[in-house]
Amino acid sequence: MISRNQAFFAAVALTATSIISGCVTNPVTGEQQFSLVSAQQELNLGQQQYPINQQQQGGQYTIDPNLQEYVNRVGQKLARFSDQPQLPYEFVVLNNSVPNAWALPGGKIAINRGLLVLLEDEAELAAVLGHEIVHAAARHSATAMSQQQVLGAGLAVLGAATKESAYADLISTGSQLGGSAYIARYGRGNELESDEYGMKYMAAAGYDPQGAVRLQRKFVELSKGRQSNGLEALFASHPPSQSRVSANIEHSNSLPKNGVTNRDAYQKAIAQLKRDADAYENYDDALKAANKKQFDTALNLVRKAQKQQPKEASFFALEGDLLAQKKQFDKAHQAYDRAVQKNPALFSHWLKRGMMSAQLKNYTAAERDLNRSLRYLETAYAHFYLGEVYEKRGNKQSAFKHYETAAGAGGEIGSKAQARIQALTGKG
Numbered sequence: 001m002i003s004r005n006q007a008f009f010a011a012v013a014l015t016a017t018s019i020i021s022g023c024v025t026n027p028v029t030g031e032q033q034f035s036l037v038s039a040q041q042e043l044n045l046g047q048q049q050y051p052i053n054q055q056q057q058g059g060q061y062t063i064d065p066n067l068q069e070y071v072n073r074v075g076q077k078l079a080r081f082s083d084q085p086q087l088p089y090e091f092v093v094l095n096n097s098v099p100n101a102w103a104l105p106g107g108k109i110a111i112n113r114g115l116l117v118l119l120e121d122e123a124e125l126a127a128v129l130g131h132e133i134v135h136a137a138a139r140h141s142a143t144a145m146s147q148q149q150v151l152g153a154g155l156a157v158l159g160a161a162t163k164e165s166a167y168a169d170l171i172s173t174g175s176q177l178g179g180s181a182y183i184a185r186y187g188r189g190n191e192l193e194s195d196e197y198g199m200k201y202m203a204a205a206g207y208d209p210q211g212a213v214r215l216q217r218k219f220v221e222l223s224k225g226r227q228s229n230g231l232e233a234l235f236a237s238h239p240p241s242q243s244r245v246s247a248n249i250e251h252s253n254s255l256p257k258n259g260v261t262n263r264d265a266y267q268k269a270i271a272q273l274k275r276d277a278d279a280y281e282n283y284d285d286a287l288k289a290a291n292k293k294q295f296d297t298a299l300n301l302v303r304k305a306q307k308q309q310p311k312e313a314s315f316f317a318l319e320g321d322l323l324a325q326k327k328q329f330d331k332a333h334q335a336y337d338r339a340v341q342k343n344p345a346l347f348s349h350w351l352k353r354g355m356m357s358a359q360l361k362n363y364t365a366a367e368r369d370l371n372r373s374l375r376y377l378e379t380a381y382a383h384f385y386l387g388e389v390y391e392k393r394g395n396k397q398s399a400f401k402h403y404e405t406a407a408g409a410g411g412e413i414g415s416k417a418q419a420r421i422q423a424l425t426g427k428g
Contacts, residue, residue, distance in 0.1 A: 042139065043088070046106030050090065054110065055377040058096040059346040061113050063311050064272040068093050071269075074122060075109060075129045081204035083197070084137040091129065095314065097284050101238075103132040105139070113280075117273050118218070122262035123202070123211025130198030130212075131238075138193060191238060192247055199251050208259035209252045216245045279308035283315055286322075295322050313343035320352055329359050340369075347376035355385055363389045380409035384417050391420070400424055 054060060061067065075091030082089075087107035099115040109132045111125075119125055195216070199209040220242060286301035299322045306315045320335035336353035343349060354369030366389050370382045387402035403424070406417035 042105035046104040046108040050108040061093040061095040103135040107136040122266040123208045126207040127212035127215045130201045131194045134194035134197045203255040209255045279305040313339045347373045380406040
């Protein structure tokens with residue numbers, strides 16, 4: 001039997017061995033950095049987590065497909081000049097008001113509509129996307145993951161942290177209902193490196209690198225005082241600072257000065273977002289009112305948003321949430337039905353309509369919709385309500401399996417599932 005001290009030193013030795021064996025070459029800088037994730041594992045992880053992250057954060061923005069094409073075109077133009085042009089880069093716009101952008105391993109990149117409306121021109125967009133491209137090309141995400149694994153805070157811990165998120169009052173955009181995909185928070189060195197090489201990619205693609213300077217200046221201003229409200233996610237993963245502005249100015253001095261900004265093209269690309277700005281503001285205000293349990297105020301606001309932009313599915317999904325709170329289940333089902341029709345590619349629309357069908361004792365429809373939601377995103381809620389559906393229909397074996405899956409998630413829904421398991425097995 002080994003002593004506690006022997007066990008400690010063995011663990012230290014194992015960690016040291018992992019660090020030594022985990023040194024890899026940064027494909028962008030050529031320097032050595034720590035990573036326990038192989039290049040192929042990165043590709044697999046990015047491919048697997050990309051659709052999950054999108055589902056968790058509102059899904060793709062669908063009102064103006066031309067905007068998706070525009071952002072992808074700019075991203076692919078920059079990616080051709082990256083130090084890893086062979087990566088399977090993808091760029092999507094997410095239907096999320098929070099100003100943010102992120103990159104997963106393997107070149108899977110997203111930008112929220114909430115950030116696009118803060119930018120002025122294509123050069124600033126190129127600065128955002130170029131920065132994220134470097135995070136992917138330089139394997140920053142893999143390095144951050146590996147460091148957290150050594151410190152005992154890997155993906156499983158991050159996933160567990162989100163499982164306590166309550167499904168409070170049905171008021172949700174869907175972002176709290178799944179497991180946690182990995183989005184890294186980068187250190188100062190990674191951020192400066194991404195700024196520098198992102199500007200090189202910008203210049204090589206023909207953009208004015210001053211766009212990166214303007215972008216960082218804007219973020220520094222937004223981070224001051226009340227203007228930082230709503231930008232916490234962006235600033236947590238990409239903290240702005242005056243030193244980054246100064247570094248970008250210095251980098252720009254060594255780059256070509258005749259790059260384009262393409263302001264008119266950018267403003268044309270986000271024109272629909274600007275036209276819908278009041279609708280999304282009413283929707284965001286409705287969410288705030290709903291979280292304060294001011295359901296009538298929230299209903300008025302979201303119905304106003306629907307009139308302003310009747311194509312936006314999330315407006316109808318929120319109406320369904322509010323009507324469900326008021327126990328108007330038939331009307332809630334109708335609202336969710338409209339959300340499904342307007343955007344059938346988001347798991348939460350199917351999940352909520354399925355839950356309403358179960359509430360209305362239409363178990364066949366509930367089973368169909370809940371299973372459909374699982375095609376897009378595995379959630380404890382879908383499994384729990386499927387358990388209820390099967391239990392009501394007398395299929396205890398299937399009910400038990402779904403309750404068991406839901407129980408494994410922990411949190412409030414896991415406790416409810418565990419109680420149903422005990423009731424089914426007579427152990428309660």
